[in-house]
Amino acid sequence: MNKLKSIKSIGRGKGVKGLKNSFHTSGTKHGSYSVGVTVLVIAVIVVFNLIVGQIPEAYRNLDVSSTKIYDISDTTTELLDSLESDVDMTVLAVRDETDERIRTFLSKYDALSNKINIEWIDPVLHPSALTEYDASEDTIVVSCADTGKTTTVSFDDILVFDEYSYYYYGSMSYTSFDGEGQLTSAVNYVTNDVERTIYQTTGHGEGELSSTITDMLDKNNYLLSETNLLMETAVPEDCDLLLMYAPTADLSEDEAQMLRDYLASGGKIMVIFGETGASELANLSGILTEYGMEPVNGYIADPSRCYQGNYFYIFPELSVSGDMAEGISTQMVLLTYAQGMNLADPERDTISVTDFMSSSDQAYAITEDAQTEGSYAIGATATETVTLSSGEDEDSSDTSADSEESEESEETAESRLTVITAGSLIDQGITDSFSQLENTQLFMNAVTANFEGVQNLSIEAKSLSVEYNTVQHAGLFSMIMIFGIPAVILIAGFAVWFRRRKA
Structure with missing residues (x-):
C-alpha cells in the first residue's frame, strides 16, 4: 500500500514538473510571442479607428475616383473665401438614405468656409419642414439672411439620371455629378444683388444655344431672353449684353443702325458666326469693319495646329489676359471650319481692337478658287470709351458756371464688341466629347468680360462614365x-x- 502511494506521488510530481516544462519549450515561446503581437496589433487598430472616427468626414474621405467628383476648383474656393455673409444650406432628406456621394460632397463643401452652415432635416420625422421651406423632399434650400434671397437645389440636379438607359434598358444609372456647379451657383445667387440680362437676337436664322451653354449661363445667374430687332425701335434698355449666335441672314439697315447706336451709348455686343460667315452678311460686316475687323472669305486651314491631320479642325493660338484668362490652363480649344478676320485700323482713333484667338502664321484661308496664306484672327474684341451726356439742356446760357456744370454732368462708358468667327467653339458635339478642352471656359470668360466686377462662376458637371485605358x-x-x-x-x-x- 505504501509502495503504491509513493508511486502515485512520484507520478504526480513528474506530471506537474512536466506540465511546467511544457510551457518552456521553443514552440510555446513562439506561440506566446505571436499571441502577444496579435493582441497588440488589434489594440493599435482599435485605437486608430477610434481616433480616425473623431476626424470630420470631410477630411477622412479621399477622392480616388477617375473623375475626381469631390475635387473643389479654385473658382469655388475664391468665392467662399470672399464671402462676407453667412449662407445656410438646409438639406431636406433622410441622411442615411441619401446617396453617399452627395453626403460626402456636402461635408467637404461645409468644411471650406465657416460662412457655410449645413443642417440636415429629416422630412419623415418633421414633415412640416417641407411646408415651411416650400420645397420637396431630397432638396437643398440655400439662403442668405443678409440679402433675403433663397434658392433650391434638387438632388436630381446634382446626380444627373440617365433617362435613356432607364427607359430603353431598365437600368438605373447616372451620367454626371454636378455638386460643385450647383452649390457654387446657388451661393453666388443668394449672396449677390446684381443680376445681368443677356438678350439673344432672333429673326435672322440664328442658331440655338446648346443645353450645356444655357446651363452654364444659368449657373452664373445670367438671365437669358430673346429680342427681335425688327419688332423693336431700339435694343432693350435692360440689355447688359446683346448676343447674336450663328445668323444665316443679314441685318437690315435699320437694325445695323440700332447696333451702332447701342454701341455708341456704351453697349456690349457679342457676335458668333456659324456656317454663314461675316463676309456674306454685308450690313453686319460693315459694323465689324468700322471697328477694325475685316472678314475674309473661306474656311481657315492650319496644317501646323490641326487635329489628327484634318487641317480644318484646328487648335487656335490663345492670347488672353485679365478676365479672359480666368481658368485657362491648357490653352487647348478645338474649332472646326472656322472663318477668319484681318485686323485693320478702325474708323475712329478712340477704338482699340485686339485679338484673343488666332491661327498660326502658316494657316490658309481656303475658298473654291484660292488658298491665301497668313495669320488670321478668329476671336477679337474692340472697345471704345464713349461720352454720355446727361440730356438736360434746360439752360442754354453761355456762362462759365453752366459750362462747368455741363462738363460735370457728362459720364463715360466703355462699349465692347466681341466677335468669334467659329460657332463650333460652343458646339455641343465638341464640348461634350472633349471635356478636357477649354471651349466653354473661353466662351464664358468672353461673356463675363463684358460685365465689370463679375467673375465667371459657371462650373461644368463631372462625368460619371467609366474611363478605359485603351x-x-x-x-x-x-x-x-x-x-x-x-x-x-x-x-x-x-x-x-x-x-x-x-x-
Whole structure:
C-alpha cells in the first residue's frame, strides 16, 4: 500500500514538473510571442479607428475616383473665401438614405468656409419642414439672411439620371455629378444683388444655344431672353449684353443702325458666326469693319495646329489676359471650319481692337478658287470709351458756371464688341466629347468680360462614365503587346523545359 502511494506521488510530481516544462519549450515561446503581437496589433487598430472616427468626414474621405467628383476648383474656393455673409444650406432628406456621394460632397463643401452652415432635416420625422421651406423632399434650400434671397437645389440636379438607359434598358444609372456647379451657383445667387440680362437676337436664322451653354449661363445667374430687332425701335434698355449666335441672314439697315447706336451709348455686343460667315452678311460686316475687323472669305486651314491631320479642325493660338484668362490652363480649344478676320485700323482713333484667338502664321484661308496664306484672327474684341451726356439742356446760357456744370454732368462708358468667327467653339458635339478642352471656359470668360466686377462662376458637371485605358492607335507598341510579350514568354518557357529535360 505504501509502495503504491509513493508511486502515485512520484507520478504526480513528474506530471506537474512536466506540465511546467511544457510551457518552456521553443514552440510555446513562439506561440506566446505571436499571441502577444496579435493582441497588440488589434489594440493599435482599435485605437486608430477610434481616433480616425473623431476626424470630420470631410477630411477622412479621399477622392480616388477617375473623375475626381469631390475635387473643389479654385473658382469655388475664391468665392467662399470672399464671402462676407453667412449662407445656410438646409438639406431636406433622410441622411442615411441619401446617396453617399452627395453626403460626402456636402461635408467637404461645409468644411471650406465657416460662412457655410449645413443642417440636415429629416422630412419623415418633421414633415412640416417641407411646408415651411416650400420645397420637396431630397432638396437643398440655400439662403442668405443678409440679402433675403433663397434658392433650391434638387438632388436630381446634382446626380444627373440617365433617362435613356432607364427607359430603353431598365437600368438605373447616372451620367454626371454636378455638386460643385450647383452649390457654387446657388451661393453666388443668394449672396449677390446684381443680376445681368443677356438678350439673344432672333429673326435672322440664328442658331440655338446648346443645353450645356444655357446651363452654364444659368449657373452664373445670367438671365437669358430673346429680342427681335425688327419688332423693336431700339435694343432693350435692360440689355447688359446683346448676343447674336450663328445668323444665316443679314441685318437690315435699320437694325445695323440700332447696333451702332447701342454701341455708341456704351453697349456690349457679342457676335458668333456659324456656317454663314461675316463676309456674306454685308450690313453686319460693315459694323465689324468700322471697328477694325475685316472678314475674309473661306474656311481657315492650319496644317501646323490641326487635329489628327484634318487641317480644318484646328487648335487656335490663345492670347488672353485679365478676365479672359480666368481658368485657362491648357490653352487647348478645338474649332472646326472656322472663318477668319484681318485686323485693320478702325474708323475712329478712340477704338482699340485686339485679338484673343488666332491661327498660326502658316494657316490658309481656303475658298473654291484660292488658298491665301497668313495669320488670321478668329476671336477679337474692340472697345471704345464713349461720352454720355446727361440730356438736360434746360439752360442754354453761355456762362462759365453752366459750362462747368455741363462738363460735370457728362459720364463715360466703355462699349465692347466681341466677335468669334467659329460657332463650333460652343458646339455641343465638341464640348461634350472633349471635356478636357477649354471651349466653354473661353466662351464664358468672353461673356463675363463684358460685365465689370463679375467673375465667371459657371462650373461644368463631372462625368460619371467609366474611363478605359485603351490603345487608340495600333502601331509598334500594340504589336509588341499583342504578339511580342506572349512570344517571349513562350520561348523562355520552352528553354526552361528543354534544359530540365536534358538534365
